[in-house]
Amino acid sequence: xxxxxxxxxxxxxxxxxxxxxxxxxxxxxxxxxxxxxxxxxxxxxxxxxxxxxxxxxxxxxxxxxxxxxxxxxxxxxxxxx
Amino acid sequence: xxxxxxxxxxxxxxxxxxxxxxxxxxxxxxxxxxxxxxxxxxxxxxxxxxxxxxxxxxxxxxxxxxxxxxxxxxxxxxxxxxxxxxxxxxxxxxxxxxxxxxxxxxxxxxxxxxxxxxxxxxxxxxxxxxxxxxxxxxxxxxxxxxxxxxxxxxxxxxxxxxxxxxxxxxxxxxxxxxxxxxxxxxxxxxxxxxxxxxxxxxxxxxxxxxxxxxxxxxxxxxxxxxxxxxxxxxxxxxxxxxxxxxxxxxxxxxxxxxxxxxxxxxxxxxxxxxxxxxxxxxxxxxxxxxxxxxxxxxxxxxxxxxxxxxxxxxxxxxxxxxxxxxxxxxxxxxxxxxxxxxxxxxxxxxxxxxxxxxxxxxxxxxxxxxxxxxxxxxxxxxxxxxxxx
Numbered sequence: 246x247x248x249x250x251x252x253x254x255x256x257x258x259x260x261x262x263x264x265x266x267x268x269x270x271x272x273x274x275x276x277x278x279x280x281x282x283x284x285x286x287x288x289x290x291x292x293x294x295x296x297x298x299x300x301x302x303x304x305x306x307x308x309x310x311x312x313x314x315x316x317x318x319x320x321x322x323x324x325x326x
Numbered sequence: 327x328x329x330x331x332x333x334x335x336x337x338x339x340x341x342x343x344x345x346x347x348x349x350x351x352x353x354x355x356x357x358x359x360x361x362x363x364x365x366x367x368x369x370x371x372x373x374x375x376x377x378x379x380x381x382x383x384x385x386x387x388x389x390x391x392x393x394x395x396x397x398x399x400x401x402x403x404x405x406x407x408x409x410x411x412x413x414x415x416x417x418x419x420x421x422x423x424x425x426x427x428x429x430x431x432x433x434x435x436x437x438x439x440x441x442x443x444x445x446x447x448x449x450x451x452x453x454x455x456x457x458x459x460x461x462x463x464x465x466x467x468x469x470x471x472x473x474x475x476x477x478x479x480x481x482x483x484x485x486x487x488x489x490x491x492x493x494x495x496x497x498x499x500x501x502x503x504x505x506x507x508x509x510x511x512x513x514x515x516x517x518x519x520x521x522x523x524x525x526x527x528x529x530x531x532x533x534x535x536x537x538x539x540x541x542x543x544x545x546x547x548x549x550x551x552x553x554x555x556x557x558x559x560x561x562x563x564x565x566x567x568x569x570x571x572x573x574x575x576x577x578x579x580x581x582x583x584x585x586x587x588x589x590x591x592x593x594x595x596x597x598x599x600x601x602x603x604x605x606x607x608x609x610x611x612x613x614x615x616x617x618x619x620x621x622x623x624x625x626x627x628x629x630x631x632x633x634x635x636x637x638x639x640x641x642x643x644x645x646x647x648x649x650x651x652x653x654x655x656x657x658x659x660x661x662x663x664x665x666x667x668x669x670x671x672x673x674x675x676x677x678x679x680x681x682x683x684x685x686x687x688x689x690x691x692x693x694x695x696x697x698x699x700x701x702x703x704x705x706x707x708x709x710x711x712x713x714x715x
Contacts, residue, residue: 280335281336283593283594289594317611319337
């Protein structure tokens with residue numbers, strides 16, 4: 246089933262210069278659509294929408310997370326509880 | 327109006343906007359003073375229909391002149407905003423009262439939350455009052471007092487093996503796929519507004535003026551930013567003359583990502599893995615961290631981390647000087663306050679307000695090692711001997 250998923254990637258310093266979003270789109274059948282980002286020398290985050298088959302997106306996110314990127318859902322930020 | 331919580335363009339969080347010109351024309355100090363002795367006296371600044379409010383008597387909690395604690399810390403004008411005496415014993419009743427009212431407006435049937443403890447009690451209580459089905463999710467290692475304090479209202483309790491941030495992820499997915507009013511996820515814009523009333527009340531209780539300093543506990547950073555928003559709004563509509571308050575933030579050392587970013591001088595908050603006894607502040611990836619940092623810069627405030635071994639000391643100090651029993655978050659605030667004074671960030675003659683946001687009865691485990699009663703038999707001489715009389 247084709248789905249769209251909103252996620253936030255947070256990159257540690259060592260991965261800042263890696264083209265991981267490009268690789269994610271090449272390696273998996275996923276369309277990546279960046280909506281917001283803030284990338285600095287020591288850290289960066291990117292909010293993006295992913296479109297593709299549900300299984301493909303799940304596999305892609307697993308690959309990104311294994312690489313060392315923190316993956317969070319974007320459902321509106323969750324505030325303190 | 328729709329229950330939106332993110333911008334469809336950038337996926338960023340949405341904020342409620344008001345017509346402040348209109349508010350300034352109709353709201354006066356007198357009109358507020360003639361309102362109920364609850365947070366709903368500020369209904370003109372809240373995004374709901376106040377007549378339909380789910381009001382359990384939240385707010386207008388005591389602002390206490392803390393002469394004894396001030397004496398110990400070297401502060402002549404110290405006040406404690408004791409918000410631990412709300413109906414479910416924490417400040418969470420403020421945002422949840424607004425959110426529950428809004429959830430009914432939007433005709434949600436299920437009220438839900440992900441919680442570090444205080445929120446679940448408040449959501450469960452308000453859900454009961456509103457007659458809504460209620461589901462609360464929480465990390466399984468939560469303090470027993472907080473779980474019991476929610477369970478009594480009859481919600482569905484879901485204990486999840488994992489940290490708060492991991493429970494967050496789970497609940498974000500649930501919020502996407504179910505028509506539930508998750509108070510701190512898809513209802514976030516309305517929820518957050520309730521915390522502003524902690525800014526309003528302090529200004530009114532000080533005689534319609536803003537304090538010089540506020541010391542606020544930091545988890546997601548939302549409360550910190552909203553207290554400042556409240557003071558700004560009062561200034562902007564002319565209810566107070568100025569708002570030159572330094573709004574300081576106190577986090578527990580074992581989970582202090584906002585403090586770390588503040589000290590590094592960056593606007594990026596690096597997620598942390600929480601390891602603190604202050605579980606109600608144990609949010610490693612604070613959603614409002616960047617806004618909290620902006621508040622610190624805008625107000626000249628300072629972010630401080632309370633050492634873990636000083637949190638209980640903070641709880642004890644407040645209890646022994648002012649007779650107020652706070653939870654671990656309050657211990658962080660008192661420890662942080664002491665640190666701010668030592669660093670010279672707060673001057674002795676400045677009007678300073680420390681926000682105590684949760685009740686100590688919820689986190690008794692943190693202080694039970696302090697209990698050491700004198701044991702004696704029931705005869706008079708034994709008591710005399712035991713007490714050294």
